[in-house]
Amino acid sequence: MAPRTKSSRNPDLIRGVGKYSRSQMYHKRGLWAIKAKNGGVFPRHDAQPKPEAPAVKPPKFYPADDLRATITPGTVLIILAGRFKGKRVVFLKQLPSGLLLVTGPFKINGVPLRRVNQAYVIATSTKVNIDGVNVEKFDDEYFAKEVEKKNKKGEGEFFEAEKDEKKTLPQGKKDDQQAVDAVLLKSIECVPDLKTYLSARFSLMSGMKPHELVF
């Protein structure tokens, strides 16, 4: 059909009120003729196959590129906030979400394999040799919260069962911790005083000015 501007066949009397009723419009639009041509039924077109979903747009922000130059695998970091504030900790790798994967090691200062945000960390110039530590398997899903199964229980049982379920860390995670730490501990013990350094907390003493400290 020749392209034509769509002008309504139903002029407005006032805004919102047309001149013609529905049945009059039905006649004017010729729907009766279209139906007659199509055997009494208004013609339907099957949905056209959708064009392939557009390729995933490259993300605008690559968190992995945003890593400070001072933070390299094996650097000792000072955690500034949260439960482990002041702890000195070994940096392992940066996860795809941009968070840093870090470990105490657990035996030395009680910090487990954990994710930490770059902004809440000071990188020191001390480095630990982490050759031989296999961190391939850790990513953000590893740290995702377990989805709690919904079990409908009777009122009486409800409270008891909840207490039992919450506490233990799955053995698999403990094994992972030990596997990573075993290698790290060897490298740490090679360096004099590094173990005591990592087990000590960082704190500001009287007269210490952070803007003058060299980390």
Add this chain to the structure above:
Amino acid sequence: MVKGRQGERVRSKSNQYPNTSLVQIEGVNTKEEVSWYQGKRVAYIYKAKVKVKGSHYRCIWGKVIRPHGNTGIVRAKFTSNLPPKSMGSRVRVMMFPSNI
């Protein structure tokens, strides 16, 4: 965290602007030294009689925005304006967000 004293509001002779407070950080005495602290979070902690979330202590968070003048005073903006009774009181300047 670094200790600081929080004091006056930003003001001109007859008008004060309560949305920005001035903070004196201990040990910071020049405008150049302030650049380390820019963006750092600041906390004003105070006690109240009524327990909120299990604690008598309450906190108003803010951040260091810019230096104020040449001698190390700093402007800080808080999530809500600081109450007048806090003038002259202790404020904690944190070491995060860190850029080292």
